Amino acid sequence: MSISIRHVTKKFGQFTALNDISLEVPSGCLLALLGPSGSGKTSLLRIISGLEYADHGAILFQDEDVTKQAARDRGVGFVFQHYALFRHMTVFENVAFGMRVRKMPRSEVQDRVQELLGLVRLEGLGHRYPSELSGGQRQRVALARALAVRPRMLLLDEPFGALDAKVRQELRNWLRRLHEEMHVTTVFVTHDQEEAFEVADQVVVMRQGNIEQVGTPQEVFDRPATPFVMDFLGNVNVFHGRVQAGQAHVGPFTLAFADYQHDEPRHATAYVRPHELEIERTPSTTASLAGRVVQINPHGAVSKVRVLLDGYGAEVTVDLVREKSQQLQLCLNDNVFVTPSTARVFMPDVDYAI
Amino acid sequence: MQVKQGHGPGISTLTPQEPFWLRCVLISLSFLVVGSLILVPIIYVFYQAIAPGIGTFFHNLLMDRDTRHAVWLTLTVAPLAVLFNTLFGIAAAWTITKFRFPGRTLLMSLLDMPFAISPVVAGLMFVLLFGMQGYLGPAVREWGIRIIFAWPGLVLATTFVTMPFIARELIPLMQTLGSDEELAAVSLGANPWQLFWRVTLPNIRWGLLFGIIQCHARAIGEFGAVYVVSGHIAGETDTMPLRVEKLFQEYNNPASFAVALLLTLIALATLIAKLVLEHWLTTQEAARRAEIEELPA
Numbered sequence: 001m002s003i004s005i006r007h008v009t010k011k012f013g014q015f016t017a018l019n020d021i022s023l024e025v026p027s028g029c030l031l032a033l034l035g036p037s038g039s040g041k042t043s044l045l046r047i048i049s050g051l052e053y054a055d056h057g058a059i060l061f062q063d064e065d066v067t068k069q070a071a072r073d074r075g076v077g078f079v080f081q082h083y084a085l086f087r088h089m090t091v092f093e094n095v096a097f098g099m100r101v102r103k104m105p106r107s108e109v110q111d112r113v114q115e116l117l118g119l120v121r122l123e124g125l126g127h128r129y130p131s132e133l134s135g136g137q138r139q140r141v142a143l144a145r146a147l148a149v150r151p152r153m154l155l156l157d158e159p160f161g162a163l164d165a166k167v168r169q170e171l172r173n174w175l176r177r178l179h180e181e182m183h184v185t186t187v188f189v190t191h192d193q194e195e196a197f198e199v200a201d202q203v204v205v206m207r208q209g210n211i212e213q214v215g216t217p218q219e220v221f222d223r224p225a226t227p228f229v230m231d232f233l234g235n236v237n238v239f240h241g242r243v244q245a246g247q248a249h250v251g252p253f254t255l256a257f258a259d260y261q262h263d264e265p266r267h268a269t270a271y272v273r274p275h276e277l278e279i280e281r282t283p284s285t286t287a288s289l290a291g292r293v294v295q296i297n298p299h300g301a302v303s304k305v306r307v308l309l310d311g312y313g314a315e316v317t318v319d320l321v322r323e324k325s326q327q328l329q330l331c332l333n334d335n336v337f338v339t340p341s342t343a344r345v346f347m348p349d350v351d352y353a354i
Numbered sequence: 355m356q357v358k359q360g361h362g363p364g365i366s367t368l369t370p371q372e373p374f375w376l377r378c379v380l381i382s383l384s385f386l387v388v389g390s391l392i393l394v395p396i397i398y399v400f401y402q403a404i405a406p407g408i409g410t411f412f413h414n415l416l417m418d419r420d421t422r423h424a425v426w427l428t429l430t431v432a433p434l435a436v437l438f439n440t441l442f443g444i445a446a447a448w449t450i451t452k453f454r455f456p457g458r459t460l461l462m463s464l465l466d467m468p469f470a471i472s473p474v475v476a477g478l479m480f481v482l483l484f485g486m487q488g489y490l491g492p493a494v495r496e497w498g499i500r501i502i503f504a505w506p507g508l509v510l511a512t513t514f515v516t517m518p519f520i521a522r523e524l525i526p527l528m529q530t531l532g533s534d535e536e537l538a539a540v541s542l543g544a545n546p547w548q549l550f551w552r553v554t555l556p557n558i559r560w561g562l563l564f565g566i567i568q569c570h571a572r573a574i575g576e577f578g579a580v581y582v583v584s585g586h587i588a589g590e591t592d593t594m595p596l597r598v599e600k601l602f603q604e605y606n607n608p609a610s611f612a613v614a615l616l617l618t619l620i621a622l623a624t625l626i627a628k629l630v631l632e633h634w635l636t637t638q639e640a641a642r643r644a645e646i647e648e649l650p651a
Contacts, residue, residue: 051537071540078541084534088556098542101552142538149542 008057019209032196035206077146085130092126098149136167156188268347274319403615414612424597432573435512443520477582503585511579523565
C-alpha cells in the first residue's frame with residue numbers, strides 16, 4: 001500500500017511543525033524519516049496514522065483519500081517510542097486487543113496471537129505482564145500487537161530510542177529481516193542517522209518542518225543536497241571562504257568550482273568528512289597542508305586525530321583506519337601533512353562537489 | 355534507604371542530624387495531639403453509647419421511627435452523591451488531562467471551590483437558588499419538584515460539598531499515565547466506549563476507588579450544608595448527623611450517642627477499607643517486583 005502526502009501543513013500555535021510537505025512512499029518500501037527534534041518527523045508520522053490531523057493538505061493510501069478518516073478506521077499499525085503497552089493486560093491480551101475490539105472469533109484470536117508471539121520470538125511469555133519484560137521484549141510485543149490486525153502499513157515512532165545500544169542493534173537487524181519477509185509498507189522516525197542508513201530503503205531528511213532531501217541511504221550520504229544534511233549525517237570539518245572566477249578559496253584549500261565563473265567574489269563553505277582527509281609524513285600533492293598533531297584518540301577500529309593547521313589556525317579531525325595509524329606511528333606534536341581526497345562546496349543556491 | 359539506629363531503644367531516624375531530645379519531643383507531641391483530639395473522643399463516644407446498656411443502645415437505634423428514617427436517608431443520600439461525583443469526577447479529570455482548551459486552569463481552580471467555601475454558605479447558596487423566593491425555585495416548583503426542604507436538596511448539597519474528592523484523586527493519576535495507551539488503543543481500532551472500559555478504567559480503577567472511599571466518608575458525615583437546605587424536618591429530611599444534633603439538643607444523650615456511634619463505626623469501616631486496599635496494593639506491587647527480579651536479565 002503506497003502513501004501519498006500532498007501539501008501537508010501543520011501548526012501548533014505560532015510554531016510550524018510541517019510546512020507544505022509532499023512525499024510519496026512506494027508500496028512495500030521501508031522508509032526512514034530522519035531529523036533532529038523539532039524537525040516535524042513525528043508530527044508527519046502521526047498525521048499519516050490519523051492520531052493527528054493536518055491543517056491543510058491531503059493523505060492518500062493508494063488511491064483512497066484518508067485525510068478525514070479517523071485513526072481507528074485507517075488500518076494502520078502504530079508503534080510508540082515508549083511501547084504504550086496496556087499495563088494491566090498480559091502480553092497475550094495486549095496482542096489480542098486489536099482483534100478483540102474488532103470482535104474476531106475466539107479461536108481465530110488464539111491462533112493469530114500464538115503465530116505472532118512466535119514471529120517476535122516471545123513464545124511462552126503470553127501470560128506475563130509488560131512490567132515483567134525487558135525493554136527489547138516490550139518493543140517486540142508492541143510490534144506484534146500492531147501487526148496482529150494485519151495493518152495496511154506499519155508506522156514506528158523512534159522505535160528503538162529507549163533501548164540500550166546492543167538491544168537496539170539486534171532489533172534493527174530483526175526489523176529489517178521482518179520487513180523483507182512481510183513487505184508491508186513501513187515508515188519509521190529516528191534521529192539516529194546510523195539507524196536510518198542501516199535499516200531503511202529510503203531516507204527522508206527533515207529540518208524545521210521541511211524536507212531537505214529524499215533518497216537511498218547511499219545517495220543521501222554521498223551527495224548531500226544541503227549543508228544541513230552534510231552536517232547532520234556525521235562529523236564534518238567546515239571551512240569558510242569565497243568563490244570567484246571558477247575557483248573556490250575555502251580555508252587553506254583552493255579548489256576548482258566550475259558553477260561560478262563570475263569575477264565578483266561570493267561567500268561559500270566547504271565540508272570535508274574526517275575519513276576524506278589523508279595524513280602523510282611528506283606532502284604528496286600541492287593541496288597538502290602542513291600541520292601539527294594536537295590530539296590522538298584511538299576510537300575502536302578508527303583513530304581520531306586532531307591536527308592544527310599551520311598558517312590557518314584551525315583544527316581538523318581526521319579518521320585513520322587501524323593499518324594506516326600503525327604504519328604512521330603518530331605521536332603528539334608530530335609535524336604532518338593533511339590532504340583532502342574530496343570536498344563539498346556549498347554556496348547559496350549552488351552546490352558543487354569535486 | 356539507610357536507616358540509622360538512634361540512641362533510645364526502638365527509636366530510629368531517617369535523618370540522623372536531629373538531636374535525640376527533639377525526636378522524643380516531636381514523637382510525644384504527635385501522640386499527645388492524636389490521642390487527645392482523636393482517640394479519646396472516639397473512645398468517649400463508644401463509652402457514652404454503650405454505658406446505658408446494650409439493650410438501650412439498640413432500642414435507641416431501632417425503635418425510634420425518626421432515627422430509623424435518618425439512617426435510611428443517610429444511606430441513600432450519600433451513595434447518590436458519590437455516584438454523581440464519580441461520574442462527574444471521571445468526566446472532569448478526562449476533560450482536564452486529555453484536552454487543552456482556554457479556561458482549563460480556571461476550571462481546575464473552580465474544582466477546589468467546594469473545599470474552600472464553608473458548607474453553610476454552600477447550603478445558603480442552594481436555598482437562595484432553589485428556595486420559595488429563590489431565582490429558580492418557582493420555576494422548579496412548577497415542574498412539581500421540591501428541592502429545598504426535601505431529599506433532592508440533600509443530595510445536591512452533599513454532592514457539592516464532596517465534589518473535589520474523586521476529580522482531585524484522578525487528575526494527577528491520569529496526568530502520570532499519559533495518553534499513549536489510549537492512542538495505541540485507537541490506532542488498533544477501539545471505539546470510544548471500548549477505549550474507556552478496556553483501557554482507561556482498568557488503569558485508573560484503584561485511584562478511583564480511593565476517591566470513592568474518601569468521598570463516601572465525607573458524604574456520610576456532611577452536616578453544615580445539609581443543615582441549611584434540609585429544614586430539619588424529623589422523619590423527613592433529617593440525616594444521621596442532623597439527628598445526632600437534634601437528639602443532643604433534646605437532652606436525649608443516650609440516643610444521640612447511639613446514632614453518633616453508628617456514624618463513627620461507618621467512618622471506621624471506611625477507613626479500614628482504605629487501609630486494607632492500600633495494604634493489598636503494596637503487597638501486590640512487592641510480589642510483582644520480586645517476580646521481575648527473578649527474571650533472567
